[in-house]
Amino acid sequence: MRKNADDGKERCAAAVVDEELCEIAATLIQTRQNIPARHLREPAPSAQQRQQLLDAAAAAPDHGLINPWRFIVIPQDKRALLAEVFAQALVDRDPDATPEQIATAREKAQRAPLLLLAVARLGPAEPAIRPLERMVSLGCAIQNMLLMAHAMSFGAGLTSGQALDSPRLQALFGLSEGEQAVCFVNVGTVSKRKSPRARPLAGDFLSSL
Numbered sequence: 001m002r003k004n005a006d007d008g009k010e011r012c013a014a015a016v017v018d019e020e021l022c023e024i025a026a027t028l029i030q031t032r033q034n035i036p037a038r039h040l041r042e043p044a045p046s047a048q049q050r051q052q053l054l055d056a057a058a059a060a061p062d063h064g065l066i067n068p069w070r071f072i073v074i075p076q077d078k079r080a081l082l083a084e085v086f087a088q089a090l091v092d093r094d095p096d097a098t099p100e101q102i103a104t105a106r107e108k109a110q111r112a113p114l115l116l117l118a119v120a121r122l123g124p125a126e127p128a129i130r131p132l133e134r135m136v137s138l139g140c141a142i143q144n145m146l147l148m149a150h151a152m153s154f155g156a157g158l159t160s161g162q163a164l165d166s167p168r169l170q171a172l173f174g175l176s177e178g179e180q181a182v183c184f185v186n187v188g189t190v191s192k193r194k195s196p197r198a199r200p201l202a203g204d205f206l207s208s209l
Ligand SMILES: Cc1cc2nc3c(=O)[nH]c(=O)nc-3n(C[C@H](O)[C@H](O)[C@H](O)COP(=O)(O)O)c2cc1C
Pocket: 032, 033, 034, 035, 036, 158, 159, 160, 161, 182, 183, 197
């Protein structure tokens, strides 16, 4: 089901000459930073704000319009299931894991007020779009969410780890063939912020043919 983008057309045309919008966009992009989940607190985004985050994701580029990703929210009353998967996945990898390490693995499921799993859909699709392009689309969707969360004054950060490849996690989330758990998106109110990091200069990543 696709939302009609016509509503935004007029604003888009105006945006071409809107320097203020450019400044806002630059500020938003340049001031976003990854907020670790341990530095997030309640309150979480409201239901309406959560919807805005998802609408932002839906505006990501999508070659072939195949919707090559999805997000799964993990509500508070299901966090214990995820905690158990984190703990078991750690023991699968390291049977000698200490009780402290297992407790930390469990605790990670509880940190973010809003927690979403980002899933790439890399299986067969019509039209056939390369998996790399689908991953780009997911990356854009995630970045749209991060920026929208930042615009709402929430903190947001990504977490990954080896548990994402665990069959236990794939079973918990009901991932089907071709679906890949990529990372978690954590959103909440910032309790602590780090100093801004130095960004690469254009000269570091741009060359000319
Ligand atoms: C796919 C992906 C997974 C990530 N996983 C983690 C993670 O597990 N733990 C973490 O601290 N940061 C994680 N990050 C966030 C990066 O560490 C962070 O973006 C990087 O340090 C740059 O900082 P900035 O986002 O504030 O510019 C992840 C980022 C991406 C794109």
